[in-house]
Amino acid sequence: MILGYAGKFLEIGLSEGAFKDVTFDDKLLKDYVGGRGLAAKILCDRLISKWEELDPLGPDNVLLFLPGPLTGFFPGGRVCVSGKSPQSNGVVGSTVGGEFGVELRCAGYDGVIVTGQAKKPVYVFIKDSDVEIRDASRIWGKDGKETNTLLNKECRRLLSERYPRYGEWKEPAKLYIGPAGENKVRTAVVMAKWTHAAGYGGYGAVMGSKNLKAVAVKGTGPLPEVADLGKVRRMIDAVDKSAYENVLWRRWGTGGGGYSFAAKSSSEPIRNWQEEWHDEKGYGVDQFESRLWVKQSWSDFGCGTNCMKIAQVKSGKFKGAITDNPDYEMEAYLGPNLGIFVPEENVFMASLIDDLGLCGIQTGNVMGFAAELFQRGILSKNDLDGIELKWGDTEAFAKLAKKIALREGVGNLLAEGTYRAALKIGKMKGKDVLQYAVQSKGIGIGAHGIRSGKDFSTDIGYACSVQCGDHTSITDLPVDGALGEVWAVFNDSAICCNFSGGFGLPRNLKFDFYNAVTGLELTRQKWGKGGGLKTLQIQRALLLLGGPDLKWNPKVHDDNPSRFYEPLPSGPYKGKAADRTSVRESVQKYYQEAGWDENGVPKSETLKKLELGDVDKALRKLRK
Amino acid sequence: MLVPGADFPHLCAQCEDYPCVEACPFKALSISRKTSAVLVNDEKCTGCGKCIEACPGRIPHMHPADKKIVICDLCNGNPQCVKVCQEGGWNVLKTVTRGEHPYRLYARKPEEQTRSLAIKLYGEKAEEFI
Numbered sequence: 129m130i131l132g133y134a135g136k137f138l139e140i141g142l143s144e145g146a147f148k149d150v151t152f153d154d155k156l157l158k159d160y161v162g163g164r165g166l167a168a169k170i171l172c173d174r175l176i177s178k179w180e181e182l183d184p185l186g187p188d189n190v191l192l193f194l195p196g197p198l199t200g201f202f203p204g205g206r207v208c209v210s211g212k213s214p215q216s217n218g219v220v221g222s223t224v225g226g227e228f229g230v231e232l233r234c235a236g237y238d239g240v241i242v243t244g245q246a247k248k249p250v251y252v253f254i255k256d257s258d259v260e261i262r263d264a265s266r267i268w269g270k271d272g273k274e275t276n277t278l279l280n281k282e283c284r285r286l287l288s289e290r291y292p293r294y295g296e297w298k299e300p301a302k303l304y305i306g307p308a309g310e311n312k313v314r315t316a317v318v319m320a321k322w323t324h325a326a327g328y329g330g331y332g333a334v335m336g337s338k339n340l341k342a343v344a345v346k347g348t349g350p351l352p353e354v355a356d357l358g359k360v361r362r363m364i365d366a367v368d369k370s371a372y373e374n375v376l377w378r379r380w381g382t383g384g385g386g387y388s389f390a391a392k393s394s395s396e397p398i399r400n401w402q403e404e405w406h407d408e409k410g411y412g413v414d415q416f417e418s419r420l421w422v423k424q425s426w427s428d429f430g431c432g433t434n435c436m437k438i439a440q441v442k443s444g445k446f447k448g449a450i451t452d453n454p455d456y457e458m459e460a461y462l463g464p465n466l467g468i469f470v471p472e473e474n475v476f477m478a479s480l481i482d483d484l485g486l487c488g489i490q491t492g493n494v495m496g497f498a499a500e501l502f503q504r505g506i507l508s509k510n511d512l513d514g515i516e517l518k519w520g521d522t523e524a525f526a527k528l529a530k531k532i533a534l535r536e537g538v539g540n541l542l543a544e545g546t547y548r549a550a551l552k553i554g555k556m557k558g559k560d561v562l563q564y565a566v567q568s569k570g571i572g573i574g575a576h577g578i579r580s581g582k583d584f585s586t587d588i589g590y591a592c593s594v595q596c597g598d599h600t601s602i603t604d605l606p607v608d609g610a611l612g613e614v615w616a617v618f619n620d621s622a623i624c625c626n627f628s629g630g631f632g633l634p635r636n637l638k639f640d641f642y643n644a645v646t647g648l649e650l651t652r653q654k655w656g657k658g659g660g661l662k663t664l665q666i667q668r669a670l671l672l673l674g675g676p677d678l679k680w681n682p683k684v685h686d687d688n689p690s691r692f693y694e695p696l697p698s699g700p701y702k703g704k705a706a707d708r709t710s711v712r713e714s715v716q717k718y719y720q721e722a723g724w725d726e727n728g729v730p731k732s733e734t735l736k737k738l739e740l741g742d743v744d745k746a747l748r749k750l751r752k
Numbered sequence: 753m754l755v756p757g758a759d760f761p762h763l764c765a766q767c768e769d770y771p772c773v774e775a776c777p778f779k780a781l782s783i784s785r786k787t788s789a790v791l792v793n794d795e796k797c798t799g800c801g802k803c804i805e806a807c808p809g810r811i812p813h814m815h816p817a818d819k820k821i822v823i824c825d826l827c828n829g830n831p832q833c834v835k836v837c838q839e840g841g842w843n844v845l846k847t848v849t850r851g852e853h854p855y856r857l858y859a860r861k862p863e864e865q866t867r868s869l870a871i872k873l874y875g876e877k878a879e880e881f882i
Contacts, residue, residue, distance in 0.1 A: 277881050280754070293801035294814045296762065296862045322757050348816030372841060422873045425842065426757075432840050438757060440874060448877045 130154050131355045132197035132645035138237045138259065140252060142338055143187065143244030147259050150241065158648065162196030162238065164221025165621035165663040167210030170241065171219055172666045175212070176746045179673045184214040185312050185337040187245035193303060193343065194239035195229030196623030197645050200351045201360055202638075203367050204431035204625030205230040209303070209318045209326040211334050215490070215545055216570040217678055218671030220329030220595050221620040226320035227301035227429045229623065234347025246339040251304075253283065254345040255290075264341035271483040272306040272319055273450075275342065279304065283344050297346070304342035305332045306485020308533040312336045313543040315490035315532070319482070323452040327487035328571060328598045330545070355647030363641045367629040368432035374630025379424070381435030382627070384413040385456030386463060386474075389576070394701045395583035397465040397575050399503075399519050400496035401566045401691050404577045405699025408469045416453070416471050426452065433628050439475045446476035446522075454478040454488075457599075460575035461492025466499065467519025480526055484533035491532060493572030494546045495525055498538075500564050506557055513537040546572050548678070566689045567597055569671065569680050574599020578692055580701035586611060587706050588714045591686050592722075594667035600626060605714060607661075607721045614660030621663065662738050664722065665730050669743045672729060672750055682728030686715050725751070754866040755881045758873060761833070762865070764790065764811055764824040765858035772823070775806030781823070788850055789826040797821050809859035
């Protein structure tokens with residue numbers, strides 16, 4: 129057995145109400161590591177033969193909660209949520225912070241695999257090797273904070289009844305869904321703690337489709353044994369030391385972005401990306417800090433970076449709303465992207481989105497899209513159930529968000545996500561509205577535009593990504609270049625937080641860390657040319673096989689949203705845009721380097737070299 | 753764990769009258785001559801939980817695997833939690849000289865401590881979560 133793993137996975141069959149332990153052999157774990165990589169492999173092995181017909185929101189989808197071997201060791205514990213995505217019909221490895229992965233590994237499991245569909249709402253409670261599927265009818269329908277509070281109370285009661293001499297327990301870690309997940313909204317998230325969420329992929333809807341409200345876990349054992357404990361300790365210290373040196377990062381987290389990604393780099397979505405520049409000083413991080421933050425340092429267990437904050441609105445119309453920072457993505461998508469430039473209103477929106485169990489990025493994207501259609505007169509007040517969706521009208525957007533979470537009226541249409549809603553509205557109105565949909569293959573683009581060229585996102589970053597609009601998994605040239613997707617695959621598989629330690633960690637540190645934990649000898653180079661590519665090829669193949677409602681044509685869909693080819697209308701980079709010819713060339717170059725044919729389909733020889741014969745077989749029908 | 757988000761370390765407050773030591777039916781608890789901290793003799797501890805009941809803050813912790821009581825022993829006079837807290841720049845934990853403070857004041861039950869912290873963070877909104 130490879131060190132650093134607990135040694136077994138928990139498989140829960142919700143249809144039968146049964147569970148069992150499963151294991152994977154060392155070679156497989158060595159190749160796919162954990163988290164995102166392992167998720168891709170498990171889904172491929174079990175479902176590739178029926179992938180095209182598989183409804184992500186049907187009982188046959190497999191839902192995965194997978195930590196990685198570094199979870200619990202690398203400061204800032206995260207867990208990867210995956211399955212067939214109801215957004216892209218591919219596989220997205222969506223990681224979320226919190227203690228879930230750490231508790232799970234202390235309970236003796238390297239991951240949870242959920243199959244089938246429960247007949248009525250349930251939640252799963254794991255205490256070490258005691259697993260039970262419990263009735264969740266009392267929690268079903270509750271919003272995020274209520275769900276978390278009720279689950280907390282129930283788990284605490286169970287633990288104190290069962291272990292009367294134990295004293296006080298630290299709260300079990302939970303992953304749960306809000307009303308949006310229950311209603312199978314495609315932009316629903318899997319939540320952790322108060323405000324953390326696995327957003328990209330839409331796995332909240334998958335949990336909802338399985339009638340699974342939550343998974344709570346309490347592990348009392350140690351973390352798995354590691355190969356070189358002394359070295360692991362030194363690596364943890366190195367990450368923390370680096371964090372301590374990034375003073376402003378610890379103080380502000382990504383919250384500085386709401387102003388700086390607009391004013392400095394012109395890459396922030398404003399009014400559905402019609403602009404990417406603003407100079408609203410009232411939206412600066414200092415304003416959030418002094419007016420809203422009630423807790424300056426907040427972190428998940430074991431993280432010395434504490435880049436999260438807790439914000440609460442203390443006065444005015446939205447008094448009482450609580451959320452974290454908000455982080456940059458929430459600041460942008462639930463702020464300027466909706467024409468909102470007031471910190472209090474942004475915190476209120478982020479708090480509401482948490483409570484509804486929606487993804488701030490995807491929901492902010494689809495609401496911005498709807499507001500632009502309203503601005504252009506394509507959607508009328510009547511189409512929007514009487515809501516006058518004017519830019520900056522926080523209450524109007526709040527109403528719309530609730531409708532989306534509950535799939536009420538126009539909310540039912542927008543609950544399908546930007547791309548699917550655009551197809552439907554286009555048909556309804558007889559107009560091409562896809563040009564206003566700022567998304568890539570079903571997934572709204574993260575809040576880092578490409579037009580100014582001043583942000584980290586590259587011009588084929590979203591077009592070629594196997595996680596589509598996901599800003600944490602962009603592509604670069606060469607394939608294993610500085611921002612290549614293979615590094616995102618490693619981060620999401622071994623599972624390291626992107627932000628833990630701040631910036632300036634040595635490039636090899638994560639690989640050294642992995643080796644110290646597992647006792648293996650993996651290098652950056654080896655991963656970039658080998659291991660990392662395997663997961664990428666599987667994700668690409670499953671993305672191209674698509675689903676019953678949508679399939680992707682690389683010639684059309686491996687591209688930027690058309691908005692990115694419109695010149696920036698304002699700011700220091702006014703006039704700049706992505707260039708169609710050069711993007712097309714780069715996409716072709718990326719295909720070649722990734723071992724894909726000119727239509728973007730992974731080549732036989734590429735797959736065979738990577739020992740992915742079954743994937744090759746499944747792709748034959750696409751190679752005509 | 754009573755209010756999500758309101759986490760805090762819940763550790764021995766070093767009471768001067770040692771109700772836990774007095775409550776132990778097996779004489780498993782003693783007082784360190786060097787640091788005045790409570791020491792647990794694992795061989796004598798039966799995990800009966802009497803010290804948890806006796807503690808005004810319900811602080812002693814039952815080790816989940818060994819079923820023995822764990823009480824802060826001040827790391828033999830050099831508490832490591834204080835060290836990392838200072839290194840990390842939080843400056844929340846600090847060592848003080850014995851005799852400086854009315855220690856019993858800090859031996860609070862988790863419910864009480866959570867309530868104050870939640871109100872500090874969330875004001876009247878905290879009532880919804882308690």
